[in-house]
Amino acid sequence: DTGVSQNPRHKITKRGQNVTFRCDPISEHNRLYWYRQTLGQGPEFLTYFQNEAQLEKSRLLSDRFSAERPKGSFSTLEIQRTEQGDSAMYLCASSIGGGTGQPQHFGDGTRLSIL
Amino acid sequence: GENVEQHPSTLSVQEGDSAVIKCTYSDSASNYFPWYKQELGKRPQLIIDIRSNVGEKKDQRIAVTLNKTAKHFSLHITETQPEDSAVYFCAAGDNYGQNFVFGPGTRLSVLP
Numbered sequence: 001d002t003g004v005s006q007n008p009r010h011k012i013t014k015r016g017q018n019v020t021f022r023c024d025p026i027s028e029h030n031r032l033y034w035y036r037q038t039l040g041q042g043p044e045f046l047t048y049f050q051n052e053a054q055l056e057k058s059r060l061l062s063d064r065f066s067a068e069r070p071k072g073s074f075s076t077l078e079i080q081r082t083e084q085g086d087s088a089m090y091l092c093a094s095s096i097g098g099g100t101g102q103p104q105h106f107g108d109g110t111r112l113s114i115l
Numbered sequence: 116g117e118n119v120e121q122h123p124s125t126l127s128v129q130e131g132d133s134a135v136i137k138c139t140y141s142d143s144a145s146n147y148f149p150w151y152k153q154e155l156g157k158r159p160q161l162i163i164d165i166r167s168n169v170g171e172k173k174d175q176r177i178a179v180t181l182n183k184t185a186k187h188f189s190l191h192i193t194e195t196q197p198e199d200s201a202v203y204f205c206a207a208g209d210n211y212g213q214n215f216v217f218g219p220g221t222r223l224s225v226l227p
Contacts (some may be wrong), residue, residue, distance in 0.1 A: 102147075
């Protein structure tokens with residue numbers, strides 16, 4: 001399967017714990033995006049990488065959130081000291097680069113539930 | 116930053132009728148406008164996109180129109196089928212993948 005892969009699919013944790021999610025993009029894609037989606041809402045942009053460089057980060061993103069893409073391939077999203085409001089679906093998407101808008105392909109997401 | 120609005124939030128049509136969903140955006144730098152379909156519990160899937168150098172694009176029963184002057188774009192689905200029932204999201208962004216914003220979604224129900 002050459003699509004975007006996300007792990008784990010589900011994560012249940014207690015408030016205050018740290019969690020880390022992984023995203024493996026489509027292999028030739030150099031752009032990688034993280035989004036958060038809550039029920040009944042559209043995906044909300046969190047951050048974006050071009051290769052290993054983090055080029056954009058939502059100003060709504062708490063400093064408890066950090067993302068990395070160390071070798072320009074897979075990416076991790078970590079949430080420290082989780083709160084109830086962090087419960088959501090975390091989606092990863094990837095696209096090829098270039099000077100024109102390119103379609104983003106989404107993974108199945110990681111559903112985070114905070115107890 | 117970019118702000119994308121989408122209307123209506125819910126839409127019910129009879130099978131075989133057409134459905135139209137409209138979006139507006141605020142950032143004149145946006146020049147890439149995709150539409151995604153999301154079925155319950157599944158990933159968003161791209162169904163059609165348009166770039167600012169064209170005014171209309173068609174793919175079988177689906178078409179998108181763009182008015183850059185007015186900063187709005189629309190999705191048109193003709194001859195709707197029950198399997199078209201889903202939530203549809205519009206989005207806007209620039210050429211370099213930045214400032215990418217999704218609309219709040221439209222829940223389309225196609226009634227048999």
